[in-house]
Amino acid sequence: MYSLASSDQEHRRLQAASERIRELLDEKIFHAPLDSVSIHRVIYMGCEIGAITDELGTTYSKAKICGVNLSPVPALRLQLKNIEYIQGGIMELAATEKNDRLTKDTFDYIFSKFLMGVITDWKKYIELCLGLARPGAWIEIQEPDMAYFLSSSSGNAYDAIPWS
C-alpha cells in the first residue's frame, strides 16, 4: 500500500526525491556486476513512478524490462518500447500461476529498492525472487539501514536515548 495520494504533486515530489537519491548514490543506481550482453529480462519490483524503470530500459536497451507496482505508473514520460508495466501486488501476482509474464526461471536481473514497509515477509520475497531468477541471475535489493546516528558524534542514537 502507498499512504500518500497518487496526484501530480506527489509524482513531482517522488521524481525530485528519486533525483536526490541518485545524487546520494554518486549517480550509480544499479550495483550488480551486470554484463549487458547477457541481460535479456529484467524486473523491477515496486517501480513507483517509472523513473528507474526508464533508466533500466535505456541502459539495457536490448532487454525486456518489466516494472511491477501496486498503483498505476503515471505517464510522466514516453514509455520505451522495451518496458512493460504490470499493476498489482508483487506477492499476489507471482502467486497467480496464470500470470505468464512472471514466469519462473526467466529473469536475469531482479531489482528492488526501498520496499521496507511493503514487504512483510522478506524470506518469502527472497524465495519469490529466487524462483523468478534464471541460473546465474543477479538479485539486487537496496534497503536503508534504519539505525539513527547522532550528528554531533559517530555514536548510535539508540545508545544516547534514555529508554524506559
Ligand SMILES: C[S@@+](CC[C@H](N)C(=O)[O-])C[C@H]1O[C@@H](n2cnc3c(N)ncnc32)[C@H](O)[C@@H]1O
Ligand atoms: C517506498 S516506494 C519505493 C519506490 C521505489 N522503489 C524507489 O526506490 O523510490 C514503494 C512502492 O511500492 C509500491 N507498492 C506498495 N505495495 C506494493 C505491492 N504489494 N506490490 C507492488 N508494489 C507495491 C508503491 O506503490 C510504491 O510505488
